[in-house]
Amino acid sequence: MHAPRSRPDRSPAIPEASMTRFVKLFALGLLLLPNVVGAQQAPRPGSGGNPIDPDAPRPIDALESVWIEELTFMEVRDAIRSGKTTVIVPTGGVEENGPYLAGGKHNYILQQTAEAVARKLGNALIAPIIKYVPEGEIDLEPGTIRYPGTIGVRVETFKAVLTDVSPALRANGFEHIVLIGDSGGNQQPQVEVAEALSAKWTDGKTGIHHIPEYYNWVDRQQWLRERGINEVMQDPGLHDEFSATSIMMLTDPTTVRMEQRIRAGHFSINGVDLAPIPRTLALGSELVDWIADLTVAAINEATGETDGS
Template identity: 25%
Template sequence: MKAHDYLLEQMNWPTIKEKMEAGMDTVIICTASVEQHGYHLSELTDTIIGQATGILVAEKLGNALVAPVIRPGLSEHHIPMVGSLTLRSEVYRGIIEDYVTCYKRHGFKKVIIFSSHGGNFNENEKIVKNLQEIHPEIQFSSALSLMGLMELMTQFEKKFGLVEGSCGHGGAMETSVMLHIAPDQVDMDKATPGYIGPMTEDVLNKLFENGIVGLTEVGILGDPRQAKPEWGEYFLDLLSDEIVKAVKKDFRLLGSEYRR
């Protein structure tokens, strides 16, 4: 199946209705960002990656459709670099809540909310918890945690023999994914490494408290120069597999068997 078979925004309403009547009762909502990604990637990077991930997750689940990606996100730590956008947390929360309200009215029974941008994760967990209380008849999954994503990035580094810390914001992993799905948004001649090192809790706290400029003038966490499109294909498959596992676990815990 092709992307337009899963993307709600590319369907007409009778098609959506037919798919829901055929058992597609789950909607996938990705929250992304519009923010700087160094010298070599466009500011749409997280949105592009988020949509591609959502499509793969929908395909692997078998009964899910993908909502329009929510962006901008929570990107205060990137604001010092021009073009980056950030929402107030209450506005961001309101957009997600309104998405869910609309899809509930349309008849969706399960909602998956995941993020393709690190700055959204903590808020998403709070939002999902609150949504479960507001809409007890809907089943929710917040999919992969930030720490879970970081573990996948570590796995990526080890598999391809990269230095620890090569795969942060705009680094080898994101650049590889973009080379795979949107090479026109990548200028490898301008790929420049930024902060390279373990993403410890202290480093993350410094990032979110002082902004990315507190770690790097380039705006990159990691080293994009070694990126390869085939590595991006590998990571997208790995990421979507892990999201599917997390979603199925969440829905089983909520008392629903999730079919493949």
């Protein structure tokens, strides 16, 4: 038998000088490693060290907005101190609304109605719209949740969000927390949260109120009929009607697919023509004003205010 031949070593030879440089670089890396790790773990600017004084003066003019998420903490603080001690918590939803309306229908409507309410009150700011709301049981058919784009949460989750958000607003210094819901499934959970927190908050510091007058579809449809808008619900599966479309057009016409519907010859809803556009926009604006007036009156009654001051 022949002894197995040993294979020649074909690995490239590393010059001694290159090996020396490699060792030096490796050692330098080990020395720098703690600094690199420390830099990665260092808090971002403003997140540590000495926090800003909550009472520090505002260095620039305030933005003119009633939406808390658009304001700095100084602007919110100064608004509360100036008398804006009511906060509106609007709840919307993300669900199917047929072939024409965006899934965020309720949220687009609230951009108009909540702002109108706050400005008519004169003493209110608006918390960010809560968009995740109950949309039905996920495992039950048929239901809204089976339509792609519908995103719902359990009633318990929705109530938990309201139950957590409200004490935070109370801690901010708001004296009245107002819940308004643009979707039917939001109403009863809001009632229950308001009742539970009212029973818990017995110190008189903050009141919390659900306002059912905001969500009044019967009177809303009557208001439209009095102005010549007589809808015939032709498709029971169409989650769409004139009031929603006209208000959403004020926020953004693309949310009702205005141009696409005009091109396709579908610029109508429930037998009502949406053209001419200026008429629909004018009715939408009047409707927002009417909803806001009803809601403001109900809020003032709930809070004991009479003039928004």
